[in-house]
Amino acid sequence: MIEPLAIISTAAAIALVILGVAFLLAGWRVLAGPTLPDRILALDTLSGTAIGFIAVLAVKTGFSLYIDIAISLGLVGFLATVAFARFVMSRATVAERYSENAGGASKKPKVAAKRSGKKDRKGKK
Template structure:
């Protein structure tokens, strides 16, 4: 088996695994059960997308795709931080409301 044939098999297997991961992540986004679960699933969706871009870059040999993957990683990180802050503020508001109702 030559190196090129091995690379083709590895790329094909990677696409299958990433597709399976994408389907499982979409199921987690839809089913939930809580908002933090959905936020983590969206973060995982970004990671799987980066994986797809990396495999496409290897398959085509066009390494400019890796710049896109890095940009997507940065945007995904910032989105996750923003969602986490939103969840934290929402939790603090609920805690303050329940505390004031208890008095």
């Protein structure tokens, strides 16, 4: 009969190898990613892979503190991804503004009219 600890040890070893390969591939994408969003997604993948790696180590060693570390790494990874996404979006809006004003004439930004149904100061709707 196969011992349960042998199954867990073998499964953990296989999982660590697979996670190691995933970590290397995501690291390659960070370094060689053709665009900035590709690199950001690769960093998010690295974070998720590291969380999986820590979780497998927690199961293999039985040390439950690793789970707390994985949870905090997940929080930091999520916040970093959101921050990078906001950076990319702000960079895109700055580029759009620059391309609109590149014609030489300074244009005022278009402001959408409010349609709340209330009258303005002049008594018009």
